[in-house]
Amino acid sequence: MKIVKTITALRSTLKNVQNIAFVPTMGNLHEGHLALVKRAKKNADFVVVSIFVNPLQFLPSEDFNQYPRSLEADCKLLRDLDVDLVFTPEEKDLFPVRQEIMLQLPAVANTLEGKFRPGFFQGVATIVLKFLNIIQPDMAVFGKKDYQQLHIIRLMVQQLNFPIKILDTEIIRAVDGLALSSRNQYLNGAERQEACHLYRVLNTIVSEITSGQHGFLLSEKKAVEYLSERGWGVDYVSIVNQQTLLPASTDDQKLAVLAAARIGTTRLIDNVEFTI
Ligand code: AMP
Secondary structure, three states: OEEEOOHHHHHHHHOOOOOEEEEEEOOOOOHHHHHHHHHHHHHOOEEEEEEOOOHHHOOOOOOOOOOOOOHHHHHHHHHHOOOOEEEOOOHHHHOOOOOOOOOOOOHHHHOOHHHHOOOHHHHHHHHHHHHHHHHOOOEEEEEHHHHHHHHHHHHHHHHOOOOOEEEEEOOOEOOOOOEOOHHHHHOOHHHHHHHOHHHHHHHHHHHHHHOOOOOHHHHHHHHHHHHHHOOOEEEEEEEEEOOOOOEOOOOOOEEEEEEEEEEOOEEEEEEEEEEO
16 A cells, blocks of 8 residues: 655556545544445545545634544554555645635535535535546545535536546444544543434434424424433534435425534534435
8 A cells, every 4th residue: 555645646656547436534534434445445446545634624613633633543444455545645735825716616515514614615625626636536435424515526526527426335333323423532421422312313303204293394393402402502403305405395205314413512413314
């Protein structure tokens, strides 16, 4: 496994390489990331994983500085999976000048996560666009854990005519249902025990809707109340159309329920797809 730190070295390494799958990550890898790598390995001849904590996608008030970084352990996990190349660029190589050109995104980027993290998706889409230009992969793999991110990346690739296939993977969870996330390590013991209630409440919504027990709005409201009573700070719990991420309507069949909520100082997101 090659570890490459500069764009120049990366380009020269990839010059004659074909059928590349790209897996973008911010490192601190867990089984969720490894599922993307496995999907990449299955579908391509050469797998590139990037590890880069992207400053463009953090608000000034967010955890850019404390975001867990564990390059050595990450590389060991990737070597065990037979990854071909790890790209760990430095900020000054990716941003030799201030990144003033940013992608302008459609309205969906201002809803859900975008409403609570203004500029987040613009930062994500811009860094992914840069990586796609640098690496020029045949495919790129993203997790459904970041459901809205996956949606926006698909729109970007489609609307900017990238000749790249976007592959997705299901959410990998801990035994109690909590979706794996690098940010889970911010949770203390009690918070970690409580954290699985986010996934539980999403499943409750799915059963309420599929059984016809409640309408969308009531079910969302009850979920917010349930989490709030347990001490969570809820940003949103929203039932949406899978294809558009617009609020679900009664004609829709393929739905997803997306949520973001804070337990202590840690903000968690999760989602569940379902069909009615
Ligand atoms: P991150 O390092 O958090 O930026 O995530 C990198 C990629 O891993 C994104 O495509 C995420 O959606 C994906 N990912 C993170 N956690 C999980 C998980 N628990 N299950 C599946 N994919 C995940």
